Amino acid sequence: xxxxxxxxxxxxxxxxxxxKSTLADRLIQLTGTVAExxxxxxxxDSMDIERERGITIKxxxxxxxxxxxxxxxxxxxxxxxxxxxxxxxxxxxxxxxxEGSLLVxxxxxxxxxxxxxNVYQAIDADHEIVPVLNKVDLPAAEPERVAEQxxxxxxxxxxxxxxxSAKTGIxxxxxLEAIVTRLPAPKGDRDAPLKxxxxxxxxxxxxxxxxxxxxxxxxxxxxxxxxxxxxxxxYPVDRLGVFRPKMQDIKELGPGEIGFLTASIKQVxxxxxxxxxxxxxxxxxxxxxxxxxxxxxxxxxxxxxxxAEFEDLRDAIEKLALNDASFSFEMExxxxxxxxxxxxxxGLLHLEVIRDRIEREYDIELITxxxxxxxxxxxxxxxxxxxxxxxxxxxxTYVDHIEEPRIKATILVPDDYLGDVLKLCQxxxxxxxxxxxxxxRAMVVYDLPLNEVVFDFYDRxxxxxxxxxxxxxxxxxxxxxxxxxxxxLVNEEPVDALSMMVHRDRAEQRGRAMCExxxxxxxxxxxxxxxxxxxxxxxxxxxxxxxxxxxxxxxCYGGDATRKRKLLDKQKAGKKKxxxxxxxxxxxxxxxxxxxxxx
Amino acid sequence: MESDDWQQGGxxxxxxxPYCLAKCPYCDFNSHxxxxxxxxxxxxxxxxxxxxxxxxxxxxxxxxxxxxGGTPSLxxxxxxxxxxxxxxxxxxQSNTFEVTxxxxxxxxxxxxxxxxxDAGVNRISMGIQALNDDDLKRLGRMHxxxxxxxxxxxxxxxxxxxxxxxxxxxxxxxxQDWAEELKQALSMAIDHLSLYxxxxxxxxxxxxxxxxxRLPGLPTDDHAADMYDITQEITEAAGMPAYEISxxxxxxxxxxxxxxxxxxxxxxxxxxxxHGRLTLNGTRYAxxxxxxxxxxxxxxxxxGLGESVRDPISPxxxxxxxLMMSLRLSEGSSLVRFNDxxxxxxxxxxxxxxxxxxxxTENANxxxxxxxxxxxxxxxxxxxLS
Numbered sequence: 001x002x003x004x005x006x007x008x009x010x011x012x013x014x015x016x017x018x019x020k021s022t023l024a025d026r027l028i029q030l031t032g033t034v035a036e037x038x039x040x041x042x043x044x045d046s047m048d049i050e051r052e053r054g055i056t057i058k059x060x061x062x063x064x065x066x067x068x069x070x071x072x073x074x075x076x077x078x079x080x081x082x083x084x085x086x087x088x089x090x091x092x093x094x095x096x097x098x099e100g101s102l103l104v105x106x107x108x109x110x111x112x113x114x115x116x117x118n119v120y121q122a123i124d125a126d127h128e129i130v131p132v133l134n135k136v137d138l139p140a141a142e143p144e145r146v147a148e149q150x151x152x153x154x155x156x157x158x159x160x161x162x163x164x165s166a167k168t169g170i171x172x173x174x175x176l177e178a179i180v181t182r183l184p185a186p187k188g189d190r191d192a193p194l195k196x197x198x199x200x201x202x203x204x205x206x207x208x209x210x211x212x213x214x215x216x217x218x219x220x221x222x223x224x225x226x227x228x229x230x231x232x233x234x235y236p237v238d239r240l241g242v243f244r245p246k247m248q249d250i251k252e253l254g255p256g257e258i259g260f261l262t263a264s265i266k267q268v269x270x271x272x273x274x275x276x277x278x279x280x281x282x283x284x285x286x287x288x289x290x291x292x293x294x295x296x297x298x299x300x301x302x303x304x305x306x307x308a309e310f311e312d313l314r315d316a317i318e319k320l321a322l323n324d325a326s327f328s329f330e331m332e333x334x335x336x337x338x339x340x341x342x343x344x345x346x347g348l349l350h351l352e353v354i355r356d357r358i359e360r361e362y363d364i365e366l367i368t369x370x371x372x373x374x375x376x377x378x379x380x381x382x383x384x385x386x387x388x389x390x391x392x393x394x395x396x397t398y399v400d401h402i403e404e405p406r407i408k409a410t411i412l413v414p415d416d417y418l419g420d421v422l423k424l425c426q427x428x429x430x431x432x433x434x435x436x437x438x439x440x441r442a443m444v445v446y447d448l449p450l451n452e453v454v455f456d457f458y459d460r461x462x463x464x465x466x467x468x469x470x471x472x473x474x475x476x477x478x479x480x481x482x483x484x485x486x487x488x489l490v491n492e493e494p495v496d497a498l499s500m501m502v503h504r505d506r507a508e509q510r511g512r513a514m515c516e517x518x519x520x521x522x523x524x525x526x527x528x529x530x531x532x533x534x535x536x537x538x539x540x541x542x543x544x545x546x547x548x549x550x551x552x553x554x555x556c557y558g559g560d561a562t563r564k565r566k567l568l569d570k571q572k573a574g575k576k577k578x579x580x581x582x583x584x585x586x587x588x589x590x591x592x593x594x595x596x597x598x599x
Numbered sequence: 600m601e602s603d604d605w606q607q608g609g610x611x612x613x614x615x616x617p618y619c620l621a622k623c624p625y626c627d628f629n630s631h632x633x634x635x636x637x638x639x640x641x642x643x644x645x646x647x648x649x650x651x652x653x654x655x656x657x658x659x660x661x662x663x664x665x666x667x668g669g670t671p672s673l674x675x676x677x678x679x680x681x682x683x684x685x686x687x688x689x690x691x692q693s694n695t696f697e698v699t700x701x702x703x704x705x706x707x708x709x710x711x712x713x714x715x716x717d718a719g720v721n722r723i724s725m726g727i728q729a730l731n732d733d734d735l736k737r738l739g740r741m742h743x744x745x746x747x748x749x750x751x752x753x754x755x756x757x758x759x760x761x762x763x764x765x766x767x768x769x770x771x772x773x774x775q776d777w778a779e780e781l782k783q784a785l786s787m788a789i790d791h792l793s794l795y796x797x798x799x800x801x802x803x804x805x806x807x808x809x810x811x812x813r814l815p816g817l818p819t820d821d822h823a824a825d826m827y828d829i830t831q832e833i834t835e836a837a838g839m840p841a842y843e844i845s846x847x848x849x850x851x852x853x854x855x856x857x858x859x860x861x862x863x864x865x866x867x868x869x870x871x872x873x874h875g876r877l878t879l880n881g882t883r884y885a886x887x888x889x890x891x892x893x894x895x896x897x898x899x900x901x902x903g904l905g906e907s908v909r910d911p912i913s914p915x916x917x918x919x920x921x922l923m924m925s926l927r928l929s930e931g932s933s934l935v936r937f938n939d940x941x942x943x944x945x946x947x948x949x950x951x952x953x954x955x956x957x958x959x960t961e962n963a964n965x966x967x968x969x970x971x972x973x974x975x976x977x978x979x980x981x982x983x984l985s
Contacts, residue, residue, distance in 0.1 A: 526956060526978050549824035552976040554795045554845050556927060558613055558860040559874040561920050562885055568923065568977075572985040 002075045007256040008183050009077045009098035009214070011127075013119050015112035015470065018104050019134040022166035023175070024062070024080060030172050031064045031076075033244050058082065059094045059200035061212055061258050063242040068180045076179055077258040079199065081118075086347030088474060089292055090200060091118060093274045095125035096290060097199045097214035097258065100183030102175065103150070107133040107163070108140035110149050110441070112470035113412045119154055130178050131161035137168055145439065153438045188255025193284040194218030194277070198228070199258070201271040203323040207239070209265035213277060214258045216288070221252040225280040226263065229287045230272050234280050235263035268323045294326035296344025297405065297475065298351055298454050299388040301332050301369035301497065302358070303340030305588060309364050310339045316362035317341055320354060327354060332389070336497040336579055337367055337591070342389055344374075348454060367588050369497050371454040376403040376478055390499045393485040396536065403478040404501075405450040408433065410443065411461070413469040418442045420464040428452035429503060447476065451501060486511055486540070489532040490518065493582040497591055507533075511541035514594060521590035524548035529584055604917075604940060605878045608864020611663035611856050612652075612686065614645065615870030616671040617892045620703075624739045624804035625766070625797060629872035629890055630669045638678050644899040645678075646685045648869045651903070653689035655879060656867070661690035663697045663856035666720070672702035676714025683719040697760075697855040699724055704750030704763075705742045712750075712757050722760040724793070724854075725751060730780050734769055739804075748787075755788055760852065762791035767830070768823045769797050771816035777826050778833060785837040790852035794830055795845050796823055827974050844927045844973060861928050863921040869905060871895035876912075876920075883917055884909050915941050923980055931967030949983050 014020035064076040081094035095101075101122040105111055122129055131150055133143045147158040162178055164171030199212040213220075220226070220240065227234045241249045242259040253259045265271060273294075276287040304313045317329050328344035345351040351371060358364055375387040378400045387393060387402075409430075413421050415437075425432070425446045434445035448457075453473070461469050486507055488498040498518075502510050511533030518531045522545055533541040556564060578585035619630045664686060666679065683698065699722040700715055702708055712723065727747045729735050735744060742750070754761045765784060767777045784792065799809045799817070808814040818826065834840055839847040843861060846854065859866055868875035868886060871894070875886035887908035889895045899905045912920070918941030925932040937945050950966065953959040958972030958979055972979055 526958065526975060526982070548975055548978060550820050550827065550974050551978045552844055552974055554798050556844070556860075556924065557857060558866050558868065558876070559872070561860070561876065561924060562874060562887075564923060565916060565920050568919065568980060568984060571981055 002254070002257060004188060004256045005185050006072060007075050007077070007186055008100070008179050009079070009186055009256065009258060010100045010102060010179055010183055011079045011081050011094060011098050011122070012102045012104055013115060013122055014104035015106070015115045018106040018109065018115070019166045020104055023102070023104055023132070023134065023164070024078060026166050026169060026172045027064060027078065027176065028062060028245065030176065031066050033062065033064050058202050059090060059212060061243050062245040063258070066176050066180065069177060074180050079258065084347070084349050086345070086350040089294070090273050091121050092125070092290070093197065094199055095121050095127065097197055098127070099186055100128040100130065102130050102132050104132045104134050105146055105150060107136045107143045107146050108138055110146050111153050111412070111438070113410045113472040114470055116154065116410060117472040117474065128183050129156055130182050131156065131158040132175060133161050133163050134166055136163045137165040137170060149438050153443065186256030188215070189217045190219060190255055192217035193282055194220055194279045195284045195288065196220060196277040197288055198271055198273060198275040198277055200273055201268050203268050207262050209262065209268055209271060211261050211263070211265070211271055212258070213253070213261060215253045215255055217255055217284070219252050219254045220261070226277050227280045227283065228271065229276040229278060230291060231270060231275060233265070233270055235265060238262045238264060269321065269325045272325060294346065296326065296328050296346060297450065298345045298347055298371045298373060299342060300351060300371040301334065301337065301340050301342050301389070302355065303334065303337040303367045303369070305365035305367055307338045312362065313341065313358070313364050316358045316364060317343070320357060326350070334497050336495050336581060337369070344388065348458070367591055369591060370500060372501065373405050373450045373454055375483065375501060378403065390485050390501050391496045401480050402483045403480045404483055406476045406479050407448050407450050407453060407473040408476045409446045409448050409453070409471065409473040411446070411469055411471050412441055412443050413465055415440050415442055417465040417468060418444070421461065421469060424460055424464055428457060429506070449481070484535050487534050488514060488518070489534060490522070490581055490586065491529045491584045493584070495581055495586070498594060507535055508540050515541045515543040517594045518590065519543045519545050521593055522584065522586055525584060527583070604936065605863070605865035605876070605883065607936065608862035609662040609859040610659050610864055611665065611859040611866040612661060613665045613667060613866055613868050613873055613875070614682065615868070615873040616666060616668040616674050617871045618673055619668065619670045620673070620741060621739065625800070627800035627803050628669070631892055638675050640896060642678050642681050644896050644905070645682050645869060647899055647903060648905045649682065649685045649689055652867045652869070656690070659690060660693050661686065661696070662693045663859060664699070665856040666700040668701055670703050671700050672708040672711060676711050676718050679715055679720065680718035687719070695855060697722055699854065699856055701726065702754070703742065704747040706746055706749065709750040709753045712753055716757045721758060722762070723754045723758045725754060725761065725763040727751065727763040728766045729769070730783055734772070737770060738766060751787060760791065761789065762793060762854065763789065764793040764795060766795050766797050768818050768826050770814065772818070774822065774825050774829055778829050781830060781833050785833070785839065790849040791854065792834070792839060792847045793845055794847060796827065824974055831970065840929070842929050844976065861924045863924050883912050885912050917941070919984055922983065926966070926968055926976060926980065929967065931965045934964045934966060945983060953979060953982060
């Protein structure tokens with residue numbers, strides 16, 4: 001139990017690679033929270049994928065004790081928030097749990113789009129923000145210019161920004177001092193009924209579900225019976241503690257404190273980020289504001305390459321879902337791909353993370369179908385259907401109109417590439433909302449349909465800007481548009497896994513591109529194969545894959561028999577990597593590659 | 600009966616001479632360049648292997664011998680003589696006993712032709728490859744077009760049966776160029792031609808150059824297919840249709856030795872890297888020998904055994920090999936033999952489908968690849984066998 005005045009809670013806002021994790025490591029190290037021998041790079045990112053990609057998916061907290069220059073010892077609680085738009089809601093909850101933020105900006109790179117999105121979250125949460133310019137030891141560092149940019153673009157005072165090098169340790173004591181002197185202490189009433197925010201939760205093989213909480217009012221103790229106000233779950237608190245960054249038990253947590261509890265909760269699914277935790281008896285009646293249930297926005301099919309692994313895939317998905325309430329799934333059957341699952345994700349990164357984990361941790365090779373957004377199909381009878389899979393598109397005669405999700409995308413790009421970026425956004429049916437300059441970089445804001453972004457927008461953006469653009473977005477609601485389902489027919493057979501929703505005006509172009517792509521991706525057969533794109537019964541694009549004309553070994557004598565037979569066996573085995581559609585064999589890789597558009 | 604299935608293909612002996620003066624950039628055969636070769640050591644080893652196989656196959660009649668390589672025309676005629684003498688002493692020979700030797704058409708080698716004939720060689724297969732000097736240089740050949748023709752004339756006078764190889768679908772070769780060249784070849788007094796489409800093989804100089812994009816001007820698949828079609832038309836018109844995918848002959852002038860491979864007979868393989876198919880006590884074996892010349896030589900010298908592998912071939916693998924080899928022939932494959940070898944029928948629905956598509960014909964229990972089917976034979980085989 002710590003005096004409120006001696007607590008400072010903060011998060012770190014930064015773009016990938018701008019040094020958030022390194023700074024966190026330094027703070028932990030300098031305050032002696034971790035013994036030198038236990039130091040490893042990026043202490044807080046615990047998953048392999050987090051470390052590899054340099055991203056944070058789950059919120060982490062660490063409690064640091066810092067003896068300040070004023071002679072008092074402060075408790076600093078750092079929440080390391082997820083940094084990606086897919087987890088925008090989780091970020092917003094983490095932000096609500098602290099009173100201030102360090103805004104870390106690379107002193108040579110400047111502000112990036114992702115920094116913006118997160119710093120606005122911090123501003124929304126009424127944070128006191130301390131700008132920190134990192135990597136000032138690099139020759140390319142321009143702290144003054146970047147400070148100016150922070151003031152221009154974000155609109156906060158950066159005149160007393162702290163200059164640091166997280167790598168070498170320059171300026172770290174000043175950061176600690178700034179946290180104590182410039183960030184406000186939390187407020188709260190120790191005698192009020194318990195009110196704590198569920199910041200995040202994760203599954204631990206030994207402890208079960210571990211819940212990260214921030215106490216707002218009241219006191220929580222080991223053995224208390226608590227209830228979750230949204231889910232209604234009631235549990236006895238088994239264990240209460242703080243992260244330093246290893247778990248350390250504690251008797252109680254009071255107002256302003258951040259820690260964890262375990263309470264025999266079996267699944268992460270039973271917890272909801274943003275939920276209010278109170279005592280079962282004598283608890284508060286008013287929940288914390290801002291709670292939102294998780295809502296998948298991107299859907300795709302996951303199928304095992306080897307259909308014999310379907311049950312293994314089911315197992316893997318169910319296990320992952322236990323630890324991730326935001327991930328949804330249901331069984332799906334595809335004529336093309338057999339049995340699999342239609343899964344819903346918070347965004348593309350979330351999709352990739354889950355897919356990688358299934359492939360890596362469960363060793364199942366997957367076919368991923370094209371990601372689709374959720375369309376609202378307004379029927380003539382006045383009902384609204386949510387469409388997660390183009391294959392489920394209802395008969396058009398019953399459809400009144402279709403709405404699609406839109407996003408507000410913010411892109412920061414060096415001047416030289418601006419033209420390419422504008423063209424890309426325009427090609428993807430974007431509507432320009434804003435275009436401003438900050439130094440030699442332009443900031444463009446576009447209203448874009450999410451379905452134009454989900455597949456390869458980010459890849460294209462990186463490629464046209466040689467990696468110099470940064471991109472972030474937020475959901476902007478639904479809007480009606482002229483959307484149609486485009487089906488693809490290979491040798492007159494519809495291939496369900498390739499059908500997609502497209503804007504009517506873009507259908508011919510997409511259809512042509514798709515047919516051309518498939519013509520490259522499908523190997524020649526013994527017969528010619530028409531490849532068509534169609535809307536309803538009307539063909540809008542067509543290519544013909546001509547028949548194979550030459551496939552014979554020129555020399556085959558006594559010494560070749562063994563080798564050629566083995567080659568034939570290998571080719572027969574290779575056929576298993578193909579999916580059969582009527583008479584045509586399509587390589588599995590074609591399903592995902594066919595959707596990568598070149599423009 | 601499985602035990603004597605090989606008799607439907609015949610019985611031959613292949614002998615590998617691994618050395619060449621230089622390695623051709625397209626060649627993926629087991630060939631080596633050595634500054635000095637002790638031909639007497641090789642003689643002893645070859646003779647020892649001939650005797651060993653003689654013991655294993657007593658009572659058989661030998662149909663053919665083939666000296667392949669490498670460049671067997673670099674062998675001393677005396678060495679060829681000694682080997683053939685041993686062979687004749689070991690097996691009785693059939694009435695149509697054929698002894699082929701592969702030769703390069705340089706003047707030096709042509710000078711040995713008479714010696715080869717006296718040793719008992721009765722058929723020469725010449726690696727002429729092209730009839731113009733530019734292409735010969737590109738193919739890394741050491742003879743000129745003129746030398747090639749002269750060597751051919753010498754061979755023609757000495758041997759009743761002469762064949763030569765040409766490589767087509769070469770760099771920068773148009774279908775018209777090839778048609779001209781082929782017609783020239785046919786105007787020579789020839790009764791057997793092997794016409795190979797240039798294949799870029801991994802592990803060759805061409806393969807390496809191709810991989811880094813330094814082998815320009817190769818025809819597209821469609822162009823190569825056109826050239827294949829032209830080849831068929833021209834040779835048919837000249838009375839030398841293909842009796843095998845890449846081999847053309849006048850009636851009765853086919854390579855008897857190679858027919859043993861394609862008809863899935865038995866053949867002994869002697870020399871480094873030589874493969875064999877040999878039925879012993881009712882079991883058909885695949886035999887192999889060490890690839891490296893000196894390894895093979897030393898092994899024969901020290902252990903009296905050139906083989907490094909002798910694996911029984913499963914019934915299905917035998918049937919697969921039979922179909923794979925025999926469907927290359929215009930005479931086709933026997934469904935009865937396939938059935939006898941594998942114990943199962945070659946799937947009827949697959950056969951019918953390929954017939955409907957015009958790639959296969961079936962008659963009196965034999966299947967044949969049609970004119971349309973032959974250029975895509977590998978696909979046909981995959982379809983039939985998977």
